[in-house]
Amino acid sequence: MHRGEANWQTQMPPTLKVPLMTSETPAKNDVDKRIRILIEPFNKKGVAITDSTTFQKDLEFDSLTVMDFVAEIEDEFDIIISMNQQAEIETYGQLVEAVHKLRNN
Amino acid sequence: MNHMTTAAATAETSDPVAPKGDLMSKFDDIIQTREALLSGGMEDPFSLVMEKVLSPTRAICNGRETILLGTYNYMGMTFDPDVLAAGKQALDEFGSGTTGSRVLNGTYQGHRECEDALREFYRMDHAMVFSTGYQANLGIISTLAGKGDYIILDIDSHASIYDGCKMGDAQVVPFRHNDIEAMEKRLKRIPDGAGKLVILEGVYSMLGDVAPLKEMVAIAKKHGAMVLVDEAHSMGFIGESGRGVAEDQGVIDDVDFIIGTFSKSVGTVGGFCVSNHPKFDIMRLVCRPYVFTASLPPSVVATAATSIRKLMHGADKRAHLWENSRRLHKGLTDLGFSIGTDEPQSAIVAVIMPDLERGAQMWGALLEQGLYVNLARPPATPAGMTLLRCSLCAEHSAEEVEAILERFEIAGKHVGIIG
Numbered sequence: 001m002h003r004g005e006a007n008w009q010t011q012m013p014p015t016l017k018v019p020l021m022t023s024e025t026p027a028k029n030d031v032d033k034r035i036r037i038l039i040e041p042f043n044k045k046g047v048a049i050t051d052s053t054t055f056q057k058d059l060e061f062d063s064l065t066v067m068d069f070v071a072e073i074e075d076e077f078d079i080i081i082s083m084n085q086q087a088e089i090e091t092y093g094q095l096v097e098a099v100h101k102l103r104n105n
Numbered sequence: 106m107n108h109m110t111t112a113a114a115t116a117e118t119s120d121p122v123a124p125k126g127d128l129m130s131k132f133d134d135i136i137q138t139r140e141a142l143l144s145g146g147m148e149d150p151f152s153l154v155m156e157k158v159l160s161p162t163r164a165i166c167n168g169r170e171t172i173l174l175g176t177y178n179y180m181g182m183t184f185d186p187d188v189l190a191a192g193k194q195a196l197d198e199f200g201s202g203t204t205g206s207r208v209l210n211g212t213y214q215g216h217r218e219c220e221d222a223l224r225e226f227y228r229m230d231h232a233m234v235f236s237t238g239y240q241a242n243l244g245i246i247s248t249l250a251g252k253g254d255y256i257i258l259d260i261d262s263h264a265s266i267y268d269g270c271k272m273g274d275a276q277v278v279p280f281r282h283n284d285i286e287a288m289e290k291r292l293k294r295i296p297d298g299a300g301k302l303v304i305l306e307g308v309y310s311m312l313g314d315v316a317p318l319k320e321m322v323a324i325a326k327k328h329g330a331m332v333l334v335d336e337a338h339s340m341g342f343i344g345e346s347g348r349g350v351a352e353d354q355g356v357i358d359d360v361d362f363i364i365g366t367f368s369k370s371v372g373t374v375g376g377f378c379v380s381n382h383p384k385f386d387i388m389r390l391v392c393r394p395y396v397f398t399a400s401l402p403p404s405v406v407a408t409a410a411t412s413i414r415k416l417m418h419g420a421d422k423r424a425h426l427w428e429n430s431r432r433l434h435k436g437l438t439d440l441g442f443s444i445g446t447d448e449p450q451s452a453i454v455a456v457i458m459p460d461l462e463r464g465a466q467m468w469g470a471l472l473e474q475g476l477y478v479n480l481a482r483p484p485a486t487p488a489g490m491t492l493l494r495c496s497l498c499a500e501h502s503a504e505e506v507e508a509i510l511e512r513f514e515i516a517g518k519h520v521g522i523i524g
């Protein structure tokens with residue numbers, strides 16, 4: 001299920017992305033804002049974070065950091081991000097998208 | 106080899122050991138780390154050969170008599186005369202192997218007797234023997250928790266548990282090691298109606314620490330989850346009759362499935378699951394790692410059954426093993442080593458090394474002194490630690506433990522880990 005969602009996201013033509021995002025903007029902006037605060041202590045090198053920032057390569061998160069960071073997000077939004085779902089999330093943008101969707105479920 | 110040299114010659118900018126399309130190139134980092142470690146002339150910690158094994162606690166390594174402090178032979182059953190006699194008799198009477206699956210031609214009288222011994226040992230209704238402990242976790246977990254179900258597990262769980270989770274395709278939700286509150290939070294968030302399996306270990310083998318099973322099992326039950334506990338490193342030793350941490354903490358009757366192994370306290374090889382679930386026996390038909398592999402050889406199940414029955418009456422050995430664990434823990438702490446747990450909690454005493462390089466040096470220095478311990482490093486270890494894991498045996502004498510401490514002192518000073 002989540003695999004499918006990730007594909008949908010990456011296969012979306014760029015032109016379609018704009019109107020869809022506009023309709024979701026307020027809630028998604030809120031998710032983005034709160035995750036940016038949470039990521040701060042984990043972003044030890046002060047990397048500038050964009051939607052395409054990767055956790056493994058750009059932020060150099062190891063498995064322990066991932067666990068702690070994910071736990072913070074889960075507690076903040078009262079959701080579960082299973083390891084299966086985590087495996088599909090490589091970039092910051094994908095994380096915001098996934099958390100936004102999990103909140104709506 | 107040919108295409109590798111060609112690639113190296115033609116592609117100057119790319120990594121010479123990683124030609125395009127080589128599926129092995131993903132291991133280059135590990136190969137380089139290993140080569141760097143060995144180039145200093147030290148022995149490879151991961152390919153030691155025991156030339157002769159003299160007893161549960163002694164072997165000849167590199168021509169030198171060595172004290173074994175890195176095996177899982179907690180109860181020292183590998184040379185027990187009754188165990189050996191049972192194995193030899195089964196070898197003579199039933200042959201060297203079954204050449205078949207448990208569900209076809211691979212169930213002999215000995216396999217049944219081994220399962221009977223387990224049922225008696227654990228005082229449970231059902232027992233199922235697998236060919237290894239790894240397969241027991243792989244089989245039971247993947248068969249119990251499938252697509253749409255949720256597995257809530259400790260982040261430091263053994264590889265066989267994670268592999269079982271992956272094979273079954275359940276949603277896997279880890280929580281911080283031994284964190285009761287983190288576990289409950291996650292249980293609460295699981296969608297209504299979804300199947301839930303909580304997986305815990307009695308003793309976590311890397312640091313040798315014990316799980317708060319009493320609290321965790323109660324919380325799991327409160328939230329309607331089934332509970333599986335892996336007691337691989339506690340069987341035979343922890344608990345009044347050696348049934349593990351769940352027995353010790355008084356919650357064994359609330360545990361739905363206990364997974365264990367014959368390759369530690371029992372002293373041979375094999376794995377098992379015991380349960381009181383009334384439908385448990387159907388697992389024999391639906392559990393693929395049980396069905397699609399050959400059963401254990403008759404000599405192995407005979408040694409296991411004999412050993413398990415003797416472990417029921419192993420109270421004196423258990424008491425001596427606790428003495429050993431306490432003495433080693435205190436001695437190493439007094440010498441200035443940093444230990445994985447503040448108090449001895451099991452037969453494992455994990456000495457924390459400052460880094461992999463000095464850990465490997467220390468390992469080599471100990472081996473030169475005639476002491477074998479286990480070098481453990483990431484990703485097997487939590488928090489990226491390098492550990493020298495000491496696992497004690499009930500057959501280590503008090504004098505041997507003192508000799509072990511002396512060798513640690515000499516090696517530790519030589520490598521510069523203690524002052």
